Amino acid sequence: MFQTSTFTELAESIDGGLSLLTRDLGETELPSFCETKHARTARIMIIDDEMINIEIVQAYLEEEGFRNFLTTTDSTTAVEQIQSEKPDILLLDINMPQVSGLEILEKMRASKELRLVPAIVLTASNDPEVKLKALRLGASDFLAKPVDPSELMLRVQNVLAVKAYQDHLADYSIQLEKKVMARTQELVLSRQEAIHCLARAGEYRDDDTGHHVTRVGRYARLIAEELGFARERLDLIEQAAQLHDVGKIGIPDAILHKPGKLDPQEFDLMRTHCNVGRKIINPLSHEESIRLTTHTSVGMQIMGSTNSPVLKLAAVIAASHHEKWDGNGYPSGIAGTEIPIEGRIVAVADVFDALSSSRPYKDAFPIEKCLQILLEGRGTHFDPDVLDAFMRRQDEAISIRTEYATD
Template sequence: MIQTNSITDLADAAVNGLALLTCGLGERSAPAFCETKHARTARIMIVDDEMINIEIVKAYLEEEGFTNFLTTTDSSTAIEKVTTQKPDILLLDINMPHISGLEILELMRSKKDLKMIPAIVLTASNDPDVKLKALRLGASDFLAKPVDPSELMLRVQNVLAVKAYQDHLADYSEQLEKQVMIRTQELVLSRQEAIHCLARAGEYRDDDTGHHVTRVGRYSRVIAVELGYDANDLDLLEQAAQLHDVGKIGIPDAILHKPGKLDPQEFDLMRSHCTIGRKIINPLTEEESIRLQSHASVGMQIMGSTNSPVLKLASVIAASHHEKWDGSGYPLGISGDDIPLEGRIVAVADVFDALSSARPYKKAFSIEKCLEILKEGRGSHFDADVLDAFLRRFDEILAIHDEYLDPDSE
């Protein structure tokens, strides 16, 4: 007769209850359910070096309706068969020539695609160390030879119930992961659309195509690639760069559309779009604004008052993309490395786009003229390293320029 202990009996009871709960069977027993579900579908692999033992076990299972079997007396082929056939359960002898049952268990548990296949050990050994080692290697249960058919059915059905539950969880997890991925993609697209709409709101009166913000974002990405930006940060920079001029929402049409040169008062008002943009993206208290203008380094405080990575970066860019390398820019007049790198990148992208596009006060400059002006600003207006990165990738920049060409710039 089979050898059992109280722990195994408790495990049986737990598995039975689990099957009832997960399958919603009411008063039907877990074994009856498993018999119905698995009799025609469960693939049972039997590994034993004695064919008579295989035939006995197989006959017991066939009486209960199981029909799908995979058997072998050559233990050296077991792992290959398990790998290719993926049985639902493995009935495994321990003492076999070539490779033992324990070695098979060890090999299975070392392989990701096999470790979840349950195994019931069929053994004539009473050695407790063998049982302990088999448990450590992941054996699901034990049956003593000669096998009792009733106990065999209970063990197989219980193990298959757990396997069915594990498969259900795996399938559910996979479906959930797919749903999360789809939902995440939808949220990312929604965020990108919202950012682009906000960016276009600032440009619409000045550029009704919205291509300016798209081009500046794309140019900034190309520059960042050349500077060795981490791939995960490129999307963030491209989106944030599109918000660089959102502060133009607060600039009167008369100034935005003025065909001639702005007078000093008008120019001061135009320059305020940097501060307006920062406040739109990431509002500060009055006290924080005073501290911000009192010292350039305080400007970095704008990075800490929002939880959105895109808006944090957009706030930095909005406040710094008109700063100049030599300190003659605005609104803070900071210079060199004190200007955030993202602001220096967008400065090059924005100036190139402004030069190469038509504006109310000028026609689009030729590409040659644009490059000449940019190179003149190397080391004074622009960070030399950033400008050089832009120039090294100019073929890509020009392709983006042509792809999003404004009608008036043709």
């Protein structure tokens, strides 16, 4: 019989995946500003059409210990130099021939890469409109010419401090995004493994390799792909299809392993695995939830997992993959398009795998006979469009059958 410990392991697998994400994000801290590079190592670019102005500003900053300078008097090449040199701060004259400081600011603001480079405007103009336009174009601060060395030092230090903190935030955001992506992927893989463990728990009752659920999932994905399902739906149906026979947990071993044909009473009991599977996967009723949450923490994990899209679809598949196109299937006897498309897909995938695999009551049929039996069920057992899609991809299905052959 199915052991409670299997459910415990399943719950711990899901819970473990969640904890990976929350644990590592919780340990991630914003780097201290004190850990940033010293301001004196900052790359300072000075753009002025008068070399004497550049020399004066550079001399003032050198007295305070700055050593990393980039300078140019050619405003026509300034943007290209900013692009290639990537300065930490820009000291920019406004009134320059050919290309003004305001034009340089405008080009920088239009560039995603340059818009965050801070610029202190050096200007002899007292025109408030010029200052307002510079601010609108992203200027960080202003200095009036002739430059006061003490004021220059304070303004540069303040702007560099803000720049350093912005760099930290940007780096932190990148690192955090990478960590979230990595942990999210681990969580996805953890959930997939938990789903597969639950699927195998049912399948091991009559297939001690567990390969049947893998093959059915792959066949279902193949058919859905041929039918034009979107990529995200392909992943969903492959995982959900693996849970199609989880209801076998509730079927006695004497029936599952019976070497001969089942009698009517035994077959009726076998049919119940569809509803058993649906009940296992589906969300619990309010009353069941109360009883379960007061029983064990494992129950809470199982109950919580039933809100996932994969398990919701799995419940649909578990309940409908033995329905037939002509209405003669079970457990509900629905027909045609009343059967969910995912159930119709898994019906073909499941029967192909059952025919091509050994069972206690039969040997594996040759592939040619399997395909012939499927075609005989077109329009009666199987949705014609779904079966045709499978037949168009039969070579790939056979390759899957070989790859995941039962040992």
